[in-house]
Amino acid sequence: MAAARADTLQSVELADGVEIQLRVAGPAVRSMAYLTDLLIRLGIDIVVAIIAFWLLPDLIGEEMTRGLMMLFAFFMEWFYNVFFEAGAKGATPGQRSMKLRVMSVTGGPVSLAQAVMRNFLRVVDFMPGLYLTGIVCMLFTKRFQRLGDLVANTVMTYAEVPQFIAPHVEIRAERRAPSQVLTREEQAALLQFLERAPLWADERRIELATLVEPLTGAAGVEGLQRLCGMALWLQAPEDKSGTPPPLKGAAMLRS
């Protein structure tokens, strides 16, 4: 892999030997999930308190009701997150609304012990206020882990793959071999360019294609055309049909 990476994909090797990629979530979206949970918890607290103090005192007495509410507050404070994160979905309602999921660093689901660890340490991550420790810690770890995540060995990941819309665009570039031998990463970059180019404006495509002028030997529209040609060549070196086939998700020039 290249030294500096622009994405947040983390490779994990499973026990079965295959490498999977986890898309870890950063502080911003996690803060949103946390605030959502805070509101949900507040809502639950209010509703339960109203119902309890309305119904229960007549049944079991004033003091019992107050006691039960304290127990309820205790469990909401410490076990709301634990309950949901160790559950089947691996996420609290707030995290689910942001399409997040807690996972073990090994790629598996979190165990109850891990959920307890990562949530009890929130106290320290929150210090000195507004999760400052946790956020600083996240910025210094490559998997965006706060202290609780480090001890529990967990990561917060995106639960769903972003839906990839494959546009059908006719290719009108001439297939050509790259002017020099490309490494695997470079080949992958070219293929991804071809895949994603239809999502961009012409100016952006040309701008990016101009960056690889040393490879294509031309700038502007001509450079883009040559770049697409090379990417097509990488997809299928020999041209059997004679005319370039219309490929799904391939980039083209509209001009």
Next chain:
Amino acid sequence: MTPAQFEKQIEPRWQKLEKLLKEAEQSHPTAAVEELPATFRQVCHDLSVAQHRMSPQRLTQQLNALAIRSYRVLERHSAGGWEAFARLFLLEFPQAVRAEWKLFWWCTALFYLPAVLIAVITPWYPEWAMTLLGPGGMMQVESMYGEASKPSDYVRESFGSGFSAFCFYILNNVSIDFRTFAGGILGGVGALFVLLYNSIQLGAVFGYVHYSGNPLTLYTWVVAHGAPELTGVVISAMAGMRVGWSVLRPGRVDRRTALVLAGRKALPLLVGAAVLTSIAAVLEGFWSPMDLPLVIKFTAGGMCWLLVAAFLLSSGRRQADAA
């Protein structure tokens, strides 16, 4: 093979996996689920090939998501329910305390010695205890354990008030245990702070009651629930120190790994401390406010201390030897 052919070739496999997953994720999987591991491995293989051949991202991402989903199903933990919890408290917790006996005695010493020191010097230097308690604390101690107080002052009549007190102790004391543990990750400073703070406060109360109150009221009140409660405080600090120590001295592994390992070792301690504190809450809520002769109170209190000591010393020893 062209990319398109490859995609067509692997499609039935991942579609089969998707179908099996859907069944497995429901509570009543069918017999076909037995094929899940094998299909999972096939799809993992396809994913590796797709990654190597630099197939379109659309395909690799889809296979990747599918692999993660099946791994979650295959690696699903069953928490083990109450049996596992009982095992954790009854066997693994005393074992963990004994395994870290040095740390236990350090924390015990750090908790009891300052308390005893403050309490002992109070007759000669009462201003220490008074400063620590503050005017409000002094008034509270006077009103609870003052010279005019009797051991029977704290009798609660109704079950409701006992229950309400029990719930309050759970909310307050168990939360303190959890916070003490969490504070330990800061190199042990947080846990140490809570330990010492509680220690000198406790020492100040005892010293001050001896100085200007009725100690008998205090002792009849605390003797029983004090055993699990104070032990719980010490052990929750111990769990925090265990994690903090791994930050300071990770030993032969790197700090990240040391933290994870220390967290696993600290969990039985934390659970044990919480359960002890909950037991203390039950005693404090229901037993301590009972109006019973002093002999019974002190015998039961002594039994509590002996029970806690015997439990920590001996429970789970045979299982540890067998393992």
